[in-house]
Amino acid sequence: AQSVTQLGSHVSVSEGALVLLRCNYSSSVPPYLFWYVQYPNQGLQLLLKYTTGATLVKGINGFEAEFKKSETSFHLTKPSAHMSDAAEYFCAVRGVNAGNNRKLIWGLGTSLAVNP
Amino acid sequence: DVKVTQSSRYLVKRTGEKVFLECVQDMDHENMFWYRQDPGLGLRLIYFSYDVKMKEKGDIPEGYSVSREKKERFSLILESASTNQTSMYLCASSLRGGNTEAFFGQGTRLTVV
Numbered sequence: 001a002q003s004v005t006q007l008g009s010h011v012s013v014s015e016g017a018l019v020l021l022r023c024n025y026s027s028s029v030p031p032y033l034f035w036y037v038q039y040p041n042q043g044l045q046l047l048l049k050y051t052t053g054a055t056l057v058k059g060i061n062g063f064e065a066e067f068k069k070s071e072t073s074f075h076l077t078k079p080s081a082h083m084s085d086a087a088e089y090f091c092a093v094r095g096v097n098a099g100n101n102r103k104l105i106w107g108l109g110t111s112l113a114v115n116p
Numbered sequence: 117d118v119k120v121t122q123s124s125r126y127l128v129k130r131t132g133e134k135v136f137l138e139c140v141q142d143m144d145h146e147n148m149f150w151y152r153q154d155p156g157l158g159l160r161l162i163y164f165s166y167d168v169k170m171k172e173k174g175d176i177p178e179g180y181s182v183s184r185e186k187k188e189r190f191s192l193i194l195e196s197a198s199t200n201q202t203s204m205y206l207c208a209s210s211l212r213g214g215n216t217e218a219f220f221g222q223g224t225r226l227t228v229v
Contacts, residue, residue: 044159102166106158
C-alpha cells in the first residue's frame with residue numbers, strides 16, 4: 001500500500017535558521033507530490049507541488065522542495081525561518097491504484113516551532 | 117480564488133443529535149472530500165464524492181453519511197453524534213486530474229457533549 005512518512009512530528013528551529021522538513025513516500029509509478037501548511041485553527045493551504053519536469057519546486061513564502069526519485073523523498077526547505085512559519089506541515093502523494101487514484105495519501109504532519 | 121466554505125467554524129452538539137456539516141465550493145470541482153483531523157492522527161478521509169450523487173467510503177466512514185445533490189455542495193451527516201466524534205472536520209475539493217491539488221475549507225471544530 002502506498003504511504004507517506006514524515007520524519008519528526010515536531011521540529012524546532014531558531015529564527016533565521018534553515019528549515020528542513022522530511023518526507024518520504026512509496027509509489028510504484030512516478031508520483032504527484034504535495035506539501036501543505038496549516039496555521040492554527042485554519043484549513044490547509046497548498047505550499048507547492050511536484051507533478052512532472054523540474055525536480056526542484058518553488059512554492060509560496062520562500063519554501064521549496066526537491067523530488068529525489070532514487071531516495072523516494074520530497075523534503076521541504078526554507079533557507080531562513082521566520083516566526084510566521086510556525087505551523088503544521090503535511091506531505092501528501094496522489095494515490096495510483098485503482099482504488100485510491102482520486103485521493104491524496106497523507107503523512108501525519110510535522111509541527112514546526114520557530115524560536116526567537 | 118478558489119473558495120471552499122464550511123457552514124460553521126465552531127459547533128457544539130449533544131450526544132445523540134443528528135448533525136449536519138455543510139460544504140460549498142465555487143470552482144466547479146468534480147471531487148469533494150470530508151476529513152477529520154485529530155492530534156497525532158493526521159488527516160483521515162471519511163467520505164469522498166467524485167460526481168453528483170456519487171460517493172465512496174474513505175478510511176473511517178462508520179457513524180457518518182454524506183449527501184451530494186448538487187455539484188457545488190457536499191454535506192457530512194453524523195447520524196447520532198457521540199463524544200468520540202469531537203474533532204476538527206475539514207472539507208476539500210479538487211478537479212478530477214491526478215496532478216491537481218485539493219483546496220480546503222477553514223474547518224469546523226465540532227464538540228459533542
